[in-house]
Amino acid sequence: MMQSISVKNFKPVASIKNGNIVDIGVNAPGGWSAGKELIYLFMNGMGYVNFGEMALEGFALPTVDTYFDNPAEVCLASMLNEKKIGEHTMIGPDTWGEDNFCYFETLEVKPDLSQKTDQTIIVASPLSLVSAIYNSALVVPLAVKKLVNMGVNLEQIEWAWGSSPLATLSELPDLVAMRKEAALCYGGVVSIWLRVEDKLLQDIVNKWEGLGEIRLHNLPTAKTYVGGKLDLKKLSEKIL
Amino acid sequence: MSEFQFNTSINDRSAEIIEKKVIPNADKLNIEIHRLNNGATVLDMGINAKGGWLAGKYFTEIGLGGLGELSFTKMKIGRYFMPALKISVDLPTIAEMSSHVAFWRVPWQGKNVNISGPIRSIKRPDIFSQAVSYQDKWAKKIVAEIQTTEMPDEAFTSHLAEQAGYSPKDLYVIVARTGTLVGAIQVGARNVEQTLPTLFDHGLKMDWIVQANGITPMVSVVDDELIAYGRVNDSLIYGQESNVYVNCEDEDIISILDRIPFYKNKDVFGIPFQDLFARSDNDWTKVSRDWDAPCKVNLFNIKTGHSFSTGRLSHEVLEKSFLG
Numbered sequence: 001m002m003q004s005i006s007v008k009n010f011k012p013v014a015s016i017k018n019g020n021i022v023d024i025g026v027n028a029p030g031g032w033s034a035g036k037e038l039i040y041l042f043m044n045g046m047g048y049v050n051f052g053e054m055a056l057e058g059f060a061l062p063t064v065d066t067y068f069d070n071p072a073e074v075c076l077a078s079m080l081n082e083k084k085i086g087e088h089t090m091i092g093p094d095t096w097g098e099d100n101f102c103y104f105e106t107l108e109v110k111p112d113l114s115q116k117t118d119q120t121i122i123v124a125s126p127l128s129l130v131s132a133i134y135n136s137a138l139v140v141p142l143a144v145k146k147l148v149n150m151g152v153n154l155e156q157i158e159w160a161w162g163s164s165p166l167a168t169l170s171e172l173p174d175l176v177a178m179r180k181e182a183a184l185c186y187g188g189v190v191s192i193w194l195r196v197e198d199k200l201l202q203d204i205v206n207k208w209e210g211l212g213e214i215r216l217h218n219l220p221t222a223k224t225y226v227g228g229k230l231d232l233k234k235l236s237e238k239i240l
Numbered sequence: 241m242s243e244f245q246f247n248t249s250i251n252d253r254s255a256e257i258i259e260k261k262v263i264p265n266a267d268k269l270n271i272e273i274h275r276l277n278n279g280a281t282v283l284d285m286g287i288n289a290k291g292g293w294l295a296g297k298y299f300t301e302i303g304l305g306g307l308g309e310l311s312f313t314k315m316k317i318g319r320y321f322m323p324a325l326k327i328s329v330d331l332p333t334i335a336e337m338s339s340h341v342a343f344w345r346v347p348w349q350g351k352n353v354n355i356s357g358p359i360r361s362i363k364r365p366d367i368f369s370q371a372v373s374y375q376d377k378w379a380k381k382i383v384a385e386i387q388t389t390e391m392p393d394e395a396f397t398s399h400l401a402e403q404a405g406y407s408p409k410d411l412y413v414i415v416a417r418t419g420t421l422v423g424a425i426q427v428g429a430r431n432v433e434q435t436l437p438t439l440f441d442h443g444l445k446m447d448w449i450v451q452a453n454g455i456t457p458m459v460s461v462v463d464d465e466l467i468a469y470g471r472v473n474d475s476l477i478y479g480q481e482s483n484v485y486v487n488c489e490d491e492d493i494i495s496i497l498d499r500i501p502f503y504k505n506k507d508v509f510g511i512p513f514q515d516l517f518a519r520s521d522n523d524w525t526k527v528s529r530d531w532d533a534p535c536k537v538n539l540f541n542i543k544t545g546h547s548f549s550t551g552r553l554s555h556e557v558l559e560k561s562f563l564g
Contacts, residue, residue: 045268048293052314067312067323069270069292159292159421159461161323163314189321193421193461215320222462223564226320 025124025131026109035133038122039066041101042079042137044093046070049137054165054187057236063187064136065163071192072154075141086116105131127176129169135180136164139188143211147192150204157194158219164188164212168239182238186231188212193219201225246331250339250358251379253306258283258383258412262298269295279409280397286416286423287391296425299414300327303385303426305358307335310429315457317479318559323458325429332432332452332484333372334361337440340433341368342387346403348396352525355400357385357414362404368437372446382406385414387423389465419468421461427472428456431480435500435534439484442496450542454482459561466522470514471561477502477513478554481536487543494548501551502533512557 024030024038032051039049048067053060068074078093083102092102101120104113109123124130140162148154165187167179189212201216205227208214216225262283266273270290274282285295293312300310308329315324329335342356343366360369361376382404386392392400392413401408416422431454440446457479460471486493503509508516508531520526536551 045265045294046292048297048312050312063314065312065314065323067293069268069294158290161293163321191323217461217564219461219463221564222460222464222467224460224562226563 021109021111021114021121021123023109023123025128026106030124030128030130032129032133035064035130038103038124038130038134039064039137041122042092042103043068043074044078046074052163054163056165056187056232057240059240061168061239062166063163064133064166066137066140066161068140068160068162071140071144071157071160075144075160076148076154079138079141080145085119085121086113088113090121092119103134127169127171127173132167132169132176132180136166136183136188137162139164139184139212140190140192142184143188143190143192143214146208146211147204150207151200152194152196152204156196157192159193160190162188162190165235165239179239182235185210185212186235186238189215189230191215191217193217195219198223198225246334246374247378249376249378249380250305250307250334250361251376251382254302254339254358254383255381255412257298257302257306258414262295262302269298271295274391276394276397276408278394278398279407280392280394280401280411280413282392282397283412283414284391284416285414286420287389291416291420291422293421293425295416296422296429299385299416299422299426300325300429302383302414303340303357304329304335305339305361307331307339310425313455315455315479317457317459317553317562318555320559320562322562325425325431325456325458326453327429327432327455328453329432329451332436333446333449334374336433336436336452337368337372337446338364338374338376340430341366341437342385342430342433343368343437346400348399353386353388353396354524355384355386357383359384359400359404359411362406365403368440371440379406381410381412383412383414385426387418387427388415389417391415417465417468418472419461419463419465423468424458424461424472424475428458428475428480430476431456431482431534432484434476434480434532435482435484435537438500438533439496439537441529442499444486444492444496445488448486448488448492449484450487451485452482454480456480457558459558460564462564466517467514470512470517473513473517474557474561476535477531477533478535478557480534481538481553482534483538483540485540485542488541490541490544490546490548493539493541497539497548497550500534500537502531502535503551504533505530510554510557512561
């Protein structure tokens with residue numbers, strides 16, 4: 001990511017001490033490539049991300065489509081992993097590779113943020129495109145978290161795929177927050193390939209709600225369990 | 241196009257992917273590297289190893305001789321969005337007929353081992369590799385791919401390398417079962433790979449083919465090899481769509497159009513491939529050649545500007561495969 005700054009609308013912010021701050025959506029505009037690069041950074045070579053489309057009320061809405069090779073490592077330990085940096089809660093893996101970083105959504109960049117850490121802090125506004133991309137890419141991590149809460153062991157999960165429409169951008173914070181939630185809740189779809197008792201999977205899909213459509217593909221039994229649903233009517237009401 | 245000479249080793253292009261992108265990232269890709277005592281290197285992407293999306297992508301791109309790209313996208317089949325495999329092939333007749341097509345049958349211990357990959361372009365041992373003029377005369381390394389449940393051993397890899405006229409130390413063999421994510425990806429990605437031999441079977445000259453791409457929904461991944469085999473083939477005969485750009489007379493296309501797609505088999509259309517395979521004693525050599533046919537093919541004639549399409553998807557079969 002650091003090598004791509006000049007071409008992907010990133011803005012390095014001079015570090016006062018210790019770590020660096022890279023602005024990909026506060027003062028810098030950021031963009032599609034920056035958002036994709038951020039997701040790849042979270043995935044650390046263990047997945048794939050692409051942009052797609054979803055037809056909704058005559059609109060070809062952009063979607064963020066994600067493919068996870070090691071969901072156990074990437075979802076909870078990276079994309080949803082909270083780290084305390086000073087008084088702020090940021091997101092990122094505890095440690096891995098050369099890119100020790102955290103992602104922080106903020107409306108303003110304060111250079112002294114980096115004084116509390118030697119990590120690279122990647123910042124974007126919650127109203128930015130990068131933030132919307134990150135939000136949509138969370139559909140799989142959130143589903144994995146939900147599955148774990150419903151009794152699945154992380155080790156039982158082999159691979160995952162997800163797609164979620166992008167929350168339509170706006171400068172109104174409340175509207176953006178509502179749209180991000182609606183994109184996942186009414187437009188998110190997730191496939192998880194795993195090895196679990198069929199009965200547990202049936203129980204899970206019977207109770208699934210609040211996160212679009214889940215499809216649980218049981219590798220040993222060759223059965224697929226589908227829960228939740230896409231609600232395109234509510235989705236269009238909320239995000240268009 | 242026919243006068244263009246491609247004087248580059250597709251084996252070396254594949255070896256470069258292996259050496260630069262795959263081996264250094266083996267852990268993250270969930271694959272295993274085995275260096276055999278005879279010097280051959282076997283990459284397990286889905287026999288004992290778990291593999292994944294990226295391993296499947298590399299399996300495919302290695303199989304294309306480095307002349308194409310697999311990207312992931314999605315399709316809506318029936319009520320469901322599904323991941324899908326998009327293939328964009330450069331120099332399609334070389335990438336597919338000389339390399340990707342799985343048609344070199346190497347006799348070994350009473351069975352035939354089906355080999356795909358650029359190694360086929362060295363000696364051009366089968367009818368499809370012989371259908372194009374390209375021959376890899378420059379290869380420093382040789383690369384073979386096998387859809388199998390058994391890890392190749394020293395004896396087999398020595399035999400394979402010998403067949404190609406190389407030392408086993410120059411040989412890479414990539415393997416995966418069908419019942420893995422890599423298996424589902426690399427078989428599903430054989431959309432253009434399935435289409436070009438079918439066109440060849442029906443008399444379309446390979447010199448006429450200019451460009452090609454294709455898409456296939458990835459309907460299923462399961463452990464059981466027979467079920468997996470059935471479902472990945474469902475994705476091809478009931479779900480893939482290839483675009484082929486040709487330079488010929490319209491009549492050359494029109495005359496074969498009805499004989500190209502799987503839909504021509506009206507007596508069995510709609511039957512899952514697992515059942516068709518059972519009717520063939522679960523033996524690929526007994527499967528009717530007409531059943532190994534692409535679902536849908538679009539032909540764009542650059543000479544006349546006319547477009548043709550043949551075949552149809554079966555959302556019903558695909559949805560059934562998806563749900564299990």
